[in-house]
Amino acid sequence: MKSKAKSGSKVLWGLLYAGTFAAAFVLSAIFNMTYDPLRTRVEWNDEVGTVYTDLSYGQGSANKFDLYVPADNTKGTYGLVVYLHAGGFTAGDKSGDAEILKWFCARGYVAAGVNYTLFGEENPQASIYTQSLEIRNSIPAIQAEAEQLGYPLDRMAIAGGSAGGCLALIYAYRDAPSSPIPVKMVFEAVGPASFHHEDWTCYGLDKSPEAASVLFSAMSGNVITPEMIESNDYAAEVRDISADIWVNRDSVPTLCAYGAHDRICPFPAVRPLLDALEENGVPHDYIEFPHSGHGLQNDNREARLYQAKISEYLDRYPG
Amino acid sequence: MTHTQKRIITLVVIALTASVLGRLAVRAVLNRLVGGTLFGGNFL
Numbered sequence: 001m002k003s004k005a006k007s008g009s010k011v012l013w014g015l016l017y018a019g020t021f022a023a024a025f026v027l028s029a030i031f032n033m034t035y036d037p038l039r040t041r042v043e044w045n046d047e048v049g050t051v052y053t054d055l056s057y058g059q060g061s062a063n064k065f066d067l068y069v070p071a072d073n074t075k076g077t078y079g080l081v082v083y084l085h086a087g088g089f090t091a092g093d094k095s096g097d098a099e100i101l102k103w104f105c106a107r108g109y110v111a112a113g114v115n116y117t118l119f120g121e122e123n124p125q126a127s128i129y130t131q132s133l134e135i136r137n138s139i140p141a142i143q144a145e146a147e148q149l150g151y152p153l154d155r156m157a158i159a160g161g162s163a164g165g166c167l168a169l170i171y172a173y174r175d176a177p178s179s180p181i182p183v184k185m186v187f188e189a190v191g192p193a194s195f196h197h198e199d200w201t202c203y204g205l206d207k208s209p210e211a212a213s214v215l216f217s218a219m220s221g222n223v224i225t226p227e228m229i230e231s232n233d234y235a236a237e238v239r240d241i242s243a244d245i246w247v248n249r250d251s252v253p254t255l256c257a258y259g260a261h262d263r264i265c266p267f268p269a270v271r272p273l274l275d276a277l278e279e280n281g282v283p284h285d286y287i288e289f290p291h292s293g294h295g296l297q298n299d300n301r302e303a304r305l306y307q308a309k310i311s312e313y314l315d316r317y318p319g
Numbered sequence: 320m321t322h323t324q325k326r327i328i329t330l331v332v333i334a335l336t337a338s339v340l341g342r343l344a345v346r347a348v349l350n351r352l353v354g355g356t357l358f359g360g361n362f363l
Contacts, residue, residue, distance in 0.1 A: 013326055017333050024334040028341030202354075263354035291361075293354025298346065300361050 037300035042102040047071055049105040051098075052149075057141035058134060062117040065138055066094050068105035073150045079318035080142065080156040080181060081109045082171075084135065084164030088264070089128055089219070090119050092163065107314065110151050114138045116167070119218065127221030128163075128241040132170045139171075140180050155318045156181040159310075162265060162294065165191020165256075169243035169273070173251050185317040187255035187310055190265045190294050193273035194244040195219070197229050200266045205229075247276035254284040255313050257306045259292035259299075285309055 042048060052067045070078075081104040085092040094113030104111040116134040119126040139156075146153050156179070160168035165188030171179075172186035197205040197212035205212035209226035217224045222237035239245050254277060258270045270286075277284045287306050289299040296303060347357060 021337040024337035025341040028338040029345045032345040261354040291356040291359040295353045298360040
């Protein structure tokens, strides 16, 4: 009788140990997945701002933008922050950036998220180049819509993450001189900033001219052959999508962040951009996340620094 | 130390170990997808 009770107690404790292990494991995993070190979530309501969604800027079905306008519409002019979504140029949507767009709007900016035609089976002709043209075409429409709503724009910042970061850099350096709204700064994270095949090691492009020609042809929208890769004779074909090539002495202040162990945006590809910024004396800050990959997920200290720098840049440049 | 006290201490150790492993598991999976180190940076 006594031994039965003892063995029953052992089983109960065993179950308790197993249950505790499982619960602690799962709760810890959930916490790790959901914890937001940046706390960009804004208490959004009509007293903060209003969002207008799916406004059209072109003929394409993807040519839509969301506009976030602050509740205070009494100022003479406003600054615009355009934030471009991630997704490897093949996926993603502006709605995924709602939280950060609200954060910009809560700080008094007009904020816009812009969709662009994604590369895929439906749109095999889409490329980083065509996407960059769509972004360029969206700015006048954003300006017109904001003006109509009572928010005249006289300065802007352009930003993005990953694919959006790449497109933001292209607009900031290549298209800023012709922008209808003066561009004051660019900030982005983990966006491909240069297209030198020897840097794209995570895709094996440094070892395979064939792979490099396929990927860079698709990205640029131009024909690049393996022979051109081997002889390093494709600069003209990737010029329009290469942020590093467009940097000059008049380029806008730049804030960028990259993960040292990125498997998606090749980490070595940021070096040509940094070199160009240094050589041209462009004010910039580069934040390296030493333990992180493409998600910048393992360095909360650097994440908080990046967020603080965004605020500092927004206060200093567009103001 | 009573038997029950020992069991409670064991429970606490199990909970802490599981918490650490939970964090590491998420980190390992994310690292596999997007890159990153298993240790360093954020706690664990």
